Amino acid sequence: MAEERTVPVPSSWMTLSGRYGRAFARACDIAMALGVLMAANQYSEDYDLVLGFLMALCLLARRRFPGTVMAAVLALTVVQFVLDDRPDVPLASSPAAYNVAVLFAMISVVHHSRTIWMPYLAGATVLLATLAGTVGMPPLGIEPFVDLEVLLTFWGLTLTVWLTAFSLHTRRLYAESQADRALHVQREQEQRVRLAAARERADIARELHDVVAHSLAVMILQADGAEAVLRKSPDMAQSALKTIAATGRDAIDDMHRIVRVLREGNPDSADSADGGPPRRLVTLDEIEVVAERARAAGLTVDVSVEAGEGRLSPAEEMTAFRIVQECLTNVLRHAGAGAGVDIRLHEEQDTLLISVVDDGAGTLAGRGVGGSGGNGLVGMRERVELAGGSFEAGPRLGSGWHVRASIPTRTKR
Incomplete structure (x- = not known):
């Protein structure tokens, strides 16, 4: 039998699925959205709460459409900065705490995207967006709002969040691959068991056919012959009956051996176990x-x-x-x-x-x-x-x- 392979089982929190997994994921999405909304509620400008609400609403779809959600959150952030730089009265605050939605959206892309390049694109986009804060965006009327020290702080925070999300993403993929491998190994083992059982059934079928077919053929012909010569030649009839008896005894011995194999599953030891007769070598x-x-x-x-x-x-x-x-x-x-x-x-x-x-x-x-x-x-x-x-x-x-x-x-x- 082939050596059995063991596959490490991923941690339960990494492979949470089914009803409880969906409930936990939805709870995380709602918690992020509420966090963004509560942060936006701390500001008093006219459109802060509206922008925060729209960002929070986008985050509810972050698992299914991570790239689209990040693009929408970035677009809302641009609108936020445009409203803040109005020449007369600012209509939004920038930067603001509810801009953490950008990091949440980036985490969603890194963790839930199925393409290789999307996590890197998301991280680069956030870094370039913060870099734009040092020079501003004159076509949109956005003036520089961060200096080099603040920029380095933003970059450090962004890289820390990105690396954490990427490591969790890698770990999740590893857990999924291990789970798939464990399932594959289990199916292989089940297939080997089925094939072994099929081979055993074929072996037993051959043995039964050889024993029963041959023995019955000889016994039937001998019985027919004995019946034909019973009165004319008792000696020939007696010889035929002896052949029938000997053939039947050998057939019974072979049948006993096959039955022991079926019961105990070991053809080498079944014939001598429990004081049974020794195996008749052919x-x-x-x-x-x-x-x-x-x-x-x-x-x-x-x-x-x-x-x-x-x-x-x-x-x-x-x-x-x-x-x-x-x-x-x-x-x-x-x-x-x-x-x-x-x-x-x-x-x-x-x-x-x-x-x-x-x-x-x-x-x-x-x-x-x-x-x-x-x-x-x-x-x-x-x-x-x-x-x-x-x-x-x-x-x-x-x-x-x-x-x-x-x-x-x-x-x-």
Whole structure:
């Protein structure tokens, strides 16, 4: 299993969302707007309260339209200075405390803008606006209103606020990226679990198919044969019944093993846990056993196994055995008694080659009685591909069927 990755979870205050997050954000907007309005209420000129109210109203939309809000607040600030520099009677105070709305608008652009250049543009705009205060704006009738010392103070305050907002903006983006990454990792882990469960189900399905299909095919044919010769040849009927009993016992043992794996989830320990019987290892020697049962069911089986003893791993021997078993099952189901089967297994250049060929000359040839719907071929192909080999199956010229598989071997030293 792949190593699990852990992702740091961002602080809850950075990832506040949902109903509470929206309520908190709205409360912050209202608090800023009230602060600006209360500051404007401290001045007695005719338009101070109106300008402060309009600035506060703009700040309520700062999260959704940060750039537009900042442009509107700057425009209201220009109007404020124009009204203050009237030659007869000033209609507004400038600079005033409610000009803090400009800093609030700049914070909104830095913190909520989704473009890279907008935070820098907002900071530069505020710095240039304060710089204009040292020279004034003659076309608009605005005279210089700050000296160098005040300018440096404004710049220091602006830079401090900008850096704080930018750091919070960076931290928010980092928190969002970490949250997205954590969600991505969680989905990957869930996907791995689903894939592992699907592979396990496929493995169990192959095992059940191999055990049940082969055992039932042999038992049914033996039972039919025993019934046919019960009175004429009791000895043959007795032999068929013994084959049925042996096949049933092996099938029950395999079913018990599969059930233990389903219950305990560990195929290596399930067979010996709780005092259960030891696991029955399947080797190439078992091929002769299933071949003998197939002969007893009426097939003519020729087996040749040329593989060094102890040179194949248990998984490789299991794969080879199941392929041969499934081939014999298919011959019994589709050709029936009387068919001839040639089984060849041999090693060649660190590869186990398997060839199973039948002549299709059984009593059921051409009728396809009891077909498995292709599950057997699918299971064989999956087994071989999992072992890293190749698989080929198809009809022969004339009659019969052939199955060929090659499995890379890891020769034991």
